[in-house]
Amino acid sequence: MPIAMITGATSGFGRAAAHRFAAAGWSLILTGRRTERLEALEQALGDKVRVLTLTLDVRDAEAVARAVEELPDAFRGVTCLVNNAGLALAPKPAQEVDLADWHTMIDTNVTGLVNVTHAMLPRLIATGAGASIINIGSVAGSWPYPGGHVYGATKAFVEQFGYNLRCDLKGTGVRVTDIAPGMAETEFTLVRTKGDQAASDALYSGTTPLQAEDIAEQIFHVATLPDHININRLEVMPTRQTWSPFTIDRD
Numbered sequence: 666m667p668i669a670m671i672t673g674a675t676s677g678f679g680r681a682a683a684h685r686f687a688a689a690g691w692s693l694i695l696t697g698r699r700t701e702r703l704e705a706l707e708q709a710l711g712d713k714v715r716v717l718t719l720t721l722d723v724r725d726a727e728a729v730a731r732a733v734e735e736l737p738d739a740f741r742g743v744t745c746l747v748n749n750a751g752l753a754l755a756p757k758p759a760q761e762v763d764l765a766d767w768h769t770m771i772d773t774n775v776t777g778l779v780n781v782t783h784a785m786l787p788r789l790i791a792t793g794a795g796a797s798i799i800n801i802g803s804v805a806g807s808w809p810y811p812g813g814h815v816y817g818a819t820k821a822f823v824e825q826f827g828y829n830l831r832c833d834l835k836g837t838g839v840r841v842t843d844i845a846p847g848m849a850e851t852e853f854t855l856v857r858t859k860g861d862q863a864a865s866d867a868l869y870s871g872t873t874p875l876q877a878e879d880i881a882e883q884i885f886h887v888a889t890l891p892d893h894i895n896i897n898r899l900e901v902m903p904t905r906q907t908w909s910p911f912t913i914d915r916d
């Protein structure tokens with residue numbers, strides 16, 4: 666059975682993707698910082714498929730490299746890497762944001778994704794045809810909005826990094842896709858607001874956001890396309906989310 670490695674599997678898209686791949690019999694390497702949630706996933710899925718959990722902070726390049734180096738033989742032949750771990754912080758004007766929040770987003774969404782990709786590239790190239798890297802970008806990487814500041818910029822990095830990877834991976838069979846979701850109801854807003862459950866509930870109320878399972882289905886679809894097809898970018902929004910017009914500062 667093929668193997669998927671999913672970062673940020675303890676919540677949201679990552680956890681839903683773990684369930685989706687498991688339903689199709691894939692073996693799983695699941696990572697995140699919250700060990701108890703990884704254990705719960707292993708309990709839920711371990712009867713059906715082979716599961717390896719790794720408590721890992723993607724920002725720690727050494728720990729990531731070591732974990733990949735020490736993968737047990739049964740988990741070395743990874744077919745699909747889902748670079749999903751990420752977060753937004755500080756939904757307020759740039760001039761009011763703590764610098765530490767910008768650093769956390771860059772360290773996680775950019776440096777963390779690069780750490781995991783760098784460590785996994787040899788494994789994916791060894792797999793060859795049919796292998797894929799699926800990076801979770803965001804609509805925020807393409808469309809500016811107030812309070813998007815560094816978060817959107819990190820997701821623009823994710824998109825361009827993926828395209829550039831594709832150039833260098835030509836001939837290896839390894840595919841690279843940027844899946845760019847719009848508003849989806851996960852723990853994302855709870856994290857972004859540093860635990861403000863009311864703000865999170867308010868954002869998703871009275872409309873129909875994407876659910877984690879919607880994006881998990883897209884991830885699984887991209888991972889299981891015939892070997893000769895590479896979706897470069899897949900932008901997915903709720904039907905009830907669109908763009909705003911330009912705004913103008915007037916006297």
Ligand SMILES: NC(=O)C1=CN([C@@H]2O[C@H](COP(=O)(O)OP(=O)(O)OC[C@H]3O[C@@H](n4cnc5c(N)ncnc54)[C@H](OP(=O)(O)O)[C@@H]3O)[C@@H](O)[C@H]2O)C=CC1
Nearest residue numbers: 673675676677678697698699722723750751849851852853
């Ligand atoms: N929800 C949305 O509206 C959208 C989300 N996205 C992106 O989707 C991805 C998943 O987010 P989503 O599922 O919504 O949010 P959740 O907050 O529900 O899940 C985020 C996951 O990322 C993990 N994570 C965060 N920081 C780290 C870290 N330093 N090291 C390892 N794992 C980490 C968390 O695990 P743990 O805390 O256990 O480490 C968790 O499993 C993110 O990249 C996000 O930017 C993109 C577009 C829309």
Ligand SMILES: O=CCS(=O)(=O)O
Nearest residue numbers: 803804805846847848
């Ligand atoms: O990436 C998350 C979606 S949004 O909050 O930027 O619209």
